[in-house]
Amino acid sequence: xxxxxxxxxxxxxxxxxxxxxxxxxxxxxxxxxxxxxxxxxxxxxxxxxxxxxxxxxxxxxxxxxxxxxxxxxxxxxxxxxxxxxxxxxxxxxxxxxxxxxxxxxxxxxxxxxxxxxxxxxxxxxxxxxxxxxxxxxxxxxxxxxxxxxxxxxxxxxxx
Numbered sequence: 001x002x003x004x005x006x007x008x009x010x011x012x013x014x015x016x017x018x019x020x021x022x023x024x025x026x027x028x029x030x031x032x033x034x035x036x037x038x039x040x041x042x043x044x045x046x047x048x049x050x051x052x053x054x055x056x057x058x059x060x061x062x063x064x065x066x067x068x069x070x071x072x073x074x075x076x077x078x079x080x081x082x083x084x085x086x087x088x089x090x091x092x093x094x095x096x097x098x099x100x101x102x103x104x105x106x107x108x109x110x111x112x113x114x115x116x117x118x119x120x121x122x123x124x125x126x127x128x129x130x131x132x133x134x135x136x137x138x139x140x141x142x143x144x145x146x147x148x149x150x151x152x153x154x155x156x157x158x159x
Contacts, residue, residue: 002110002141009134010108014075014098017084025098027105031134034070037155038098039128040106042113043120044078044086048147053126054090056152061094064152067159069130071096077103077123100124111141128155 003010009031015022030036039057041049054074057064061072073096076083080099087097100106106124115123128150130138138158140149148154 003136003139005136005139007136009131009136010105012100012105012108014100014105015080016096016098017080022080022099025096028134030071030073030096030098031131033133035068035130035132036071036073037064037069037128037130037159038073038075039150039152039155040075040100040109040111040124041126042076042115042123044076044082046120048126048145049076050086050090052147053150054086054092057095057155058090058092060152060156063156064159065094067156069159073098075100075105075124077101077106126150128152130155130158 009027011027013024013026016025041053075098077100079101083097083099103122106112111125113123113125126142128140129136140154142150
């Protein structure tokens with residue numbers, strides 16, 4: 001069952017790239033005591049993710065942070081090397097590029113999808129959310145392959 005508004009963000013660990021290489025980042029550290037925007041997508045370098053989803057958040061990152069957001073997280077079921085390279089290529093320096101390499105966070109959120117028909121395997125559904133001190137205050141999950149409710153503009157409206 002998928003999480004809902006009012007639920008606590010589930011406990012899990014993702015990986016982020018640092019100068020020392022891939023490092024663990026727990027959801028407790030990511031969300032605790034902070035206002036966080038997280039958007040998840042099926043895969044780095046995939047068409048909609050690369051052409052619209054990630055770039056949309058890159059363009060309005062400053063406006064999102066002006067609304068009191070401490071961090072913006074881009075999450076995908078990929079490895080941290082891919083997420084770091086993709087973020088660098090897309091000028092996502094203002095974002096945390098989080099690799100849910102084993103789908104632990106995605107599974108705990110209840111927002112998995114089966115992308116096997118497209119050669120992707122187990123991935124995340126496309127969604128965006130706002131969490132305050134680890135509690136989900138807004139959650140926008142796309143239906144199927146759509147890209148309408150999880151956009152950066154929709155998050156700005158919700159903030």
